[in-house]
Amino acid sequence: MIDRFSLSVAIRHLLYYKGQTVLTMGVVAVSVTLIIFLGALIGGLQKRLISSVTGAIPHVVIRQPERQPVAVWDVASVPAGQVYLGERIKLQQQKLKIEDWQTWLQRLPSYSDNIRAVSPVVEGQAFLTRNEKRKAVSVVGMFPELHNGVVDIQSKLVRGRFFGLNGGEAVIGFKLADEFALRLGDKIRVLGPEGNAATYTVAGIFDTGFNLVDSSTIYITLRDAQSLFGVGSAVTSIGLKLRRIFEAEDLAQKIAQQVPYETNSWMKDNQQLLSGLRAQSQSSNLILVFTTIAAGFGIASIMITSVVTRLREIGILKAIGATNRQILQIFTLEGTLLAFLGAVAGAVQGIALSLALYRIRTTVSATGRTAEVFPFDLTPELVIRAVVIAVIVGLIASWYPAWRASRVNAIEVIRGV
Template identity: 35%
Template sequence: MRLRDSLWIEWTIALRFLLDNRLQSLLIIFGIAVGSAVIVFITALITGLQANVIERTLGTQAHIRILPLDEVNRVVPLPAGSVGLLLESPRAQRLRSISNWQAVRQVLDQQPQIRAVSPQISGPALARRGVARSSVTLLGIDPERYLKIIALDQELIAGEFRVEAGHVLIGKELASDLGLGIGDKLRLDAGDGREALVDVSGIFELGVRELDARFVYLDLKQAQTLLDLPGGVTVIETRVEQIFQAEQIAQRLARLTGLQAESWMQTNGQLLNALRSQSLTTEMIRIFVGISVAFGIASVLAVSVVQRTREIGILRAMGSPRGQILRVFLLQGGLLGLLGSAAGSAVGWALVQVFNGLGPKLFQIILDPVLIPVAMLLATLTGVLAAAFPARRAARYDPAVAIRYA
């Protein structure tokens, strides 16, 4: 018998067996559809939630920060034969510039994994307006480079993005605390008589209260003057192409530059743990739903084998080889998985659209186009594997015994 004819016979028998007991087949297809819908929707939801959390978190910070090495105490060597007791306190860290930072910036610009590099100087100061005052952090930036790290111009709620001599950007909370508006004067005091009177050109809202209450963006040169670091920068911020490789890239940059390299994964350990827990939860849901689907298919086909004992015996008596009987039940498992997953994927897609259209609209779920075909493929393979045991049992039937006791 030619292969094409054999396959046609097997498909015909498999479909006949499924259609003869429509209610049983519909119930298992419904169960598979529910499982597939859960997998598609939950996977898309968790992926969308993680993307939103990462975007909001990393939207206000760099992926990797290059910093000067910490200063440490020097231990004076004792003369030979001497014994001494050492009481050492950690050394206070003063505001310091990165040595030869222009060369470091040039090296970072040449790294293929780094998308943007921005030198910056930051330090503490006191913001005053009349009798009101507030402790702030001065951030001296190169506007063109900094916007490639953080899209600060898109976070403005008033004014314009103007960072130059005599003009600064302040956060919404700081503006509220000091009663400031666009065009108002603000005095910045960095201590030791270093002061500057500046105009507020823009007000931003990063969505983090602490940042909106403390950050003051100003021109790099003016910040260097106020912080008494002429020509220096205290940190070089970068963005990388692959954010989840930031820690490995940071370690390589530390070896390359001889400086500290601090990744977002190091400074946001709790966030990273939360993301990993969400991913683990999603995987567990997939596994348990897959197991339940597999057991459902296996149980239905096991019952089908018992119900079809006589038909199987007749097929074997008519010359059908064991391999053909085996393939009939494997095809049934695959068809159940395919039909159920197709219906479930459609339901999952519809749930995503309902969430995006009628949900709380906290974030948008972007459905990965690969998710639905992969879910259908896995469900089909699960159906075939689940059908393996009942199929082997049916293929081993002796035709005479099957017909006699059916």
């Protein structure tokens, strides 16, 4: 319970000694500004880095496990002396595929609320040829409306369309279009791995900012890709996009137990990146911890000074009936209020600073697409956390001075002129 008397003495004191109050608030405000600014910047940089890695790929991919060749003599179950030899099968038949993808397309979204998008695709390598020019490209057959949840093409279109793609049409990146001098309506010829060929009309050109996608990926309809790669009515993989991407590995493991296929998450493929990010987070946390401690010492030293300069006042308050608890509360309330007010001021500064810098944009692509220079990730949680931490630090930092104040011997301080 907050004592009314203690609160009023604390507030009066803060208002009366404005200079000291503003100074202490300043110490806290600078720390909170730093925590918010640094937290938002590092968060934003990490998000940008992660999205540059995962932006164009599914977070979890479901595909048929690849069968590894095993030496005959390694197969323990083969009785000694007997060797079975098989016939070498053709690549086309070897293609790893998922036949019952439609079932999974329906079931997967209900596995976890974390699943944001599910996209069955037929993917493969092929050659794009035009006149004498040839280039190895990745061909992705998909449903545009579903696949846009994995990689956002629709809003990154420079020309043409993506949704409502028809058979015989293709959507390509602007770099590929530049390289082959392609415009909407032009025909492109794609050579499949089996030597079969198909011709598509360019229906859309996009600029996603992901180099690999913009320079060497061709999107066609699922049907077209099925016939180009000869997989019948199957798909080669099902891609999942998640809401909370750091749960990808957990989800992949969970799904692996429920589908008769192999699952793989982006986290498994990017472990080095993740450990790098973790190291970065830890070092930035360390900076924030020290900043917080410094602010705590700032509050503590000012509160100790305050107690020493107010010894007489404390003595008089005790003599006229204030309890130790009330004295303790006066000083802890002061420290906590200072920290809270400073934290609010710091939060305002931190938010203003981040938003101001966030507005600086620069052109990052030939198509005129812009991106922010400082990719701040300013979340309400970050701000609230910074303020709460500051208040807790204020409470802790003022505890010792307050305790000292509460133990003051009234007669000693009143007599000791």
